[in-house]
Amino acid sequence: MRPEITRRTTAPALALGALLLALPVHPGCRRDARPASGPSGSLGEVPGPNAHAGDSHAADSHDSEGGLPARVHLTPAAISEAAIGTWTVTPVNLEHLLVLNGNVGYDEDRLVQVGANVRGRVRSIPVDLGDRVRRGDVLVEVESVELGRAGVTLVRELSELRVARRAYERARALVDAQAISRGEFETREGALLSREAAAEAAERTLHLYGVTQAEIDRLRSRVESGEPFHTPDGGALAIRAPFAGRVIERKVTPGTLFEALQPLLVLADLSEVWVFLEAYEKDLALLREGVAVTIRAEAWPEEAFRGRVDFVGSVVDTGSRTVRLRATVRNPDRKLRPGMFVKGQVDVPQSYEGRTVLAVPQSALQTLEGRTTVFVQEEPGVFGRRTVETGHSIEGFTEVYSGIREGEVVVAEGSFVLKSEFARASLADEH
Numbered sequence: 385m386r387p388e389i390t391r392r393t394t395a396p397a398l399a400l401g402a403l404l405l406a407l408p409v410h411p412g413c414r415r416d417a418r419p420a421s422g423p424s425g426s427l428g429e430v431p432g433p434n435a436h437a438g439d440s441h442a443a444d445s446h447d448s449e450g451g452l453p454a455r456v457h458l459t460p461a462a463i464s465e466a467a468i469g470t471w472t473v474t475p476v477n478l479e480h481l482l483v484l485n486g487n488v489g490y491d492e493d494r495l496v497q498v499g500a501n502v503r504g505r506v507r508s509i510p511v512d513l514g515d516r517v518r519r520g521d522v523l524v525e526v527e528s529v530e531l532g533r534a535g536v537t538l539v540r541e542l543s544e545l546r547v548a549r550r551a552y553e554r555a556r557a558l559v560d561a562q563a564i565s566r567g568e569f570e571t572r573e574g575a576l577l578s579r580e581a582a583a584e585a586a587e588r589t590l591h592l593y594g595v596t597q598a599e600i601d602r603l604r605s606r607v608e609s610g611e612p613f614h615t616p617d618g619g620a621l622a623i624r625a626p627f628a629g630r631v632i633e634r635k636v637t638p639g640t641l642f643e644a645l646q647p648l649l650v651l652a653d654l655s656e657v658w659v660f661l662e663a664y665e666k667d668l669a670l671l672r673e674g675v676a677v678t679i680r681a682e683a684w685p686e687e688a689f690r691g692r693v694d695f696v697g698s699v700v701d702t703g704s705r706t707v708r709l710r711a712t713v714r715n716p717d718r719k720l721r722p723g724m725f726v727k728g729q730v731d732v733p734q735s736y737e738g739r740t741v742l743a744v745p746q747s748a749l750q751t752l753e754g755r756t757t758v759f760v761q762e763e764p765g766v767f768g769r770r771t772v773e774t775g776h777s778i779e780g781f782t783e784v785y786s787g788i789r790e791g792e793v794v795v796a797e798g799s800f801v802l803k804s805e806f807a808r809a810s811l812a813d814e815h
Contacts, residue, residue, distance in 0.1 A: 452752060455768040456805045463765065469797030470761055473788055476743045482670065482730040482776065484709070486661035488681075488720045491712065494653035498623055499645050502593045504528030506640045506648065507620065513634050517625045517651070524623040524636075524648050531593050532619025535603070538586035542607040545579040552576040594621055629653035630718075654718045659691065661728045662706040666775070670732040671696055677711045678729040681720060689713050689720055693730065742788065743781045745796045749774065750803045758788060759795040759802045767795065767802055 458466070507525040511517055555572035558564040587600055633650035636642060659679055663671055673696055679689040691713030700707055711728065713720065720726070748758050755771045762768045772787030788794065795802055 452769070452806050453809045455762060455766055456802065456809055458765050458767065458802075458805070460765070466798040466801040468795055468801065470793045471745055471748060471796035473742050473744060473784075473790055473792045473794060475741065475790060476781070482663070482667055482732060484661040484663055484667075484728045484730060486659050486679075486709075486726055486728050488722050488724040488726060489658045489660055490652055490654075490722050491656050491658050494627065494629065494656065496626055496651050497647035498523050498625075498649050498651055499647050500524075500526055500528070500594060500621060500623060500642070501644055502528045502530045502534075502621075503642065503644045504531065504619075504621075506636050506638050506642065508638050509634065509636075509649070511631050511649075513631055515631045516629070517631065518628050519625055521625045522622045523625055523631070523651065526621050526623065526642075526648075528593075528619045528621065530619070531590075531595075531621055534586065534589045534593060535595075535619055538583070538590055538600070538603065539607060541579065541583040541586045542604060545576075545583045546608060548572075548576045548579040594623060623648070625651060627651075627653055654715055654721070657713055657715045657720050657722065659711045659713050659720075659726060659728060661693075661709040661711065661730070662704065663696075663709055664706055665700060668696075668707060670776070671709065671730065676731045677713070678731070679711070679713050679720065679726050680729070681724055681726045683724065684719050687719065689715060741775065741783045741785065742790060743783050744788070744794055746777060746780055746782050748794050748796045748799055749782060750799050752803060752806060757803075758784070759799055760788065761793040761795065769802075769806060 458468075504526045505528070507527050509524050510522050517523065552572045552575070555564060555569045559566060559569040590600055591597070629651045630653070631649055632652045634648075635646075635650070636648050642648065659677070661677075671693065673693055675693050677691050677693055679691065680687070681689075691711045693709055693711045695710040697708040709728075709730075744758060749772075750757050750759070752769065752771075756774055757769050758772055759767045760770055770787045773785045775783030775785055777783075
């Protein structure tokens with residue numbers, strides 16, 4: 385369970401300016417302050433009920449980089465006026481909830497640029513921009529001279545195959561009756577095999593141009609039945625939707641001439657989208673494929689969209705120092721739209737970490753000379769500074785990987801006053 389901060393009522397804080405006007409005195413002249421540590425895992429107050437407002441405080445000697453003192457001394461009155469509260473460092477298990485920035489993209493497995501494998505002219509476009517279509521619906525009707533020629537070629541090959549098959553059957557009956565030679569029969573058999581191969585090649589050509597097997601079967605049945613056949617409309621072709629989706633772009637108008645493989649319109653299924661998130665290097669140890677993610681967008685602040693991370697990038701961007709993640713997110717109402725900026729909350733199971741860490745309240749962290757710092761109560765009224773390495777934050781607490789030890793007491797409230805004290809002591813020593 386997460387630690388909770390228990391606060392006690394402190395003496396009213398006086399103006400910071402009055403505190404800073406107090407003159408430093410030698411450490412040996414200072415009065416002892418009462419211990420600041422409260423119960424383990426809770427905030428305590430370091431009151432000074434018998435202290436006077438004029439009690440002083442002092443900085444210890446410099447023993448580290450940047451000219452800052454290693455510690456400062458505060459009188460009980462100064463501690464009370466600053467309303468300083470402390471926190472005893474204890475191991476905690478924080479369930480991580482990483483919040484990452486990202487943007488929405490198409491599910492590229494459900495995105496298609498519709499086109500024809502043959503050059504031609506757009507006859508009509510039965511759908512409009514934004515229309516929802518079902519699988520198999522006609523999206524574009526085109527006509528092509530090349531397609532017409534391919535259809536004629538298949539009709540011719542099927543007709544010749546029909547003739548060759550009859551000739552073969554007659555030859556087989558004659559050779560059984562020894563009316564023709566075996567060589568003549570084999571010649572008829574070879575002609576049949578050749579015609580079958582030519583018909584299959586013509587059929588494959590139509591398949592490549594987008595003609596369905598059902599349409600080819602109808603054509604074949606007409607030829608085999610001996611019905612007269614004409615290629616309809618000089619080679620018409622209906623391009624159909626490969627899946628249910630929405631028309632998101634039209635690239636041509638009726639009457640447009642197009643080349644083979646030229647995109648005519650774009651169809652997308654937005655019931656699922658890909659969300660790309662950016663994770664910093666420090667978060668990589670906590671990320672795995674398969675973890676749950678919750679996506680939130682400013683356009684729909686009250687709604688959460690659920691998904692899972694299915695890809696963690698293998699390359700760190702040298703500019704942003706981030707790694708790209710991809711999550712597949714359900715989008716049944718199509719509210720998430722490609723290009724939209726979102727935030728992703730990635731739930732990181734505790735089992736992925738394999739360790740217990742120390743944590744402090746976020747209010748305990750200050751920045752001194754560009755370094756993250758906490759202030760540790762070394763003894764009553766004496767506060768040292770520690771540079772720490774921090775990890776992830778959640779619900780007001782931040783992990784600390786190095787710089788402090790379990791059981792130490794850090795300043796959790798009023799830490800900004802101590803930051804000012806260290807800076808003031810450094811300036812005083814310079815003069």
